[in-house]
Amino acid sequence: MGKIFDGMRKAVQNKLTPEQRAIPKTVKGQTSALLREEKKxxxxxxxxxxxxARLGVTPDSVYRYLSGKRKNPPTKIAQxxxxxxxxxxxxxxxxxxxKDAKTASVKVRTRAEIGYTNSRSGNTTPDPRMRTIAKTLPTPYSTDLWQxxxxxNEGAARDVIRDYLQNEYIRDGGGNNIYTSLQISDIDMMEFDINP
Incomplete structure (x- = not known):
């Protein structure tokens, strides 16, 4: 999964208590838990x-994790x-x-390349700029985001965020803005906070 789903999963985890978030601590235990889930x-x-495939390693590496022969994979793999x-x-x-998040607003903070095209003027960004944006998505957008x-479908989640920024953040100003379409690419960071 990409950075959008990683951020959403982290937001879900943040809503759980420490006890509810507990998972096996060892690489062997975590790999076994993931294998059980796949079999099930x-x-x-x-x-x-x-x-x-989920971890981006070879099957041989998975067998080494399961046997306990490899206890310290590279940091990225461990994460x-x-x-x-x-x-x-x-x-x-x-x-x-x-389920609860679908009926709540959600704060989104992202750093990504954001460009635009205006269908009326024909203007477009020659090079999308890296921008940091923090906004709160209202419930209708939250429902589609968590669905x-x-x-x-991470592409659908990206579309929800883009549609919110495009419709409520850009086009809400009226005038020539209503013809502006946004493109989001090269996401550097995506964080979510589910409101109570």
């Missing part, structure tokens, strides 16, 4: 390969492993958080 979801055949395990741990609690997470 898609069957035993090819489960190790699917875990390897990815933890993130993947957290995303599937305590599924009922996570589903409840997401995209449930559907596993």
């Amino acid at each position: 979801k898609r069957g035993e055949a090819g489960a190790v390969k699917r875990v390897a 990815k492993l933890e993130s993947e395990v957290r995303s599937v741990a305590k599924p009922r609690l996570q589903k409840q958080v997401i 995209a997470l449930e559907d596993g």
Whole structure:
């Protein structure tokens, strides 16, 4: 998953208590938990390969993690492993958080390349600029945003954020702005905070 879903998953985790967020501490335990989830979801055949694909490693690396022969993978892999395990741990609690989030506003802070095209004037950004934007998405947008997470469609989540910025942040000014379309690319950071 990309930075949008990573940020959304972190927001869900932040709504859980420390006890609810608890996952196995060792690489072996985390890999075993992820493998169990894969077997439960898609069957035993090819489960190790699917875990390897999720982590961006070889199946041999997964076997070494499972056997305990490799206890300290590279930092990026260790972080990815933890993130993947957290995303599937305590599924009922996570589903409840997401259900509640659909009817709440959500604060979004992003740093990404943002460009525009104006269909009336023909103006466009020759080079999208890296911008930092912090906004609160109201409930209608939140509903679609969290549904995209449930559907596993990160592109749809990106579209929701773009539509909000385009419709409420840019076009709300009226005039020539109503013809302006935004493009979001090269996301450097995406953080979410679910309001109570």
